Amino acid sequence: MTKSAGSRRHLPSSPFNRPPLEEPPIECYEAGDRVSHDQFGLGRVLAVEGDNAAVLVDFSGRQGRILSPFSKLAKL
Secondary structure (H helix, E strand, O other), rough: OOOOOHHHOOOOOOOOOOOOOOOOOOOOOOOOOOEEEEEOOOEEEEEEEEEOEEEEEEEEEEEEEEOOOOOEEEOO
């Protein structure tokens, strides 16, 4: 039985070590920014709550409150 590549152990001295997993920086939005959401489509940021903790977005007449870290939201 063979092991899959994802379960293999990496030696510390190996030149092929995987880089440590780093979280991508959280995107900062401002009122008026055009955005695209994976589920809701295109929209415009109406307001930013707190220190970028959430954004209120208008998606063609339907408003949605998107919470940080905004994984499904992209700035256009």
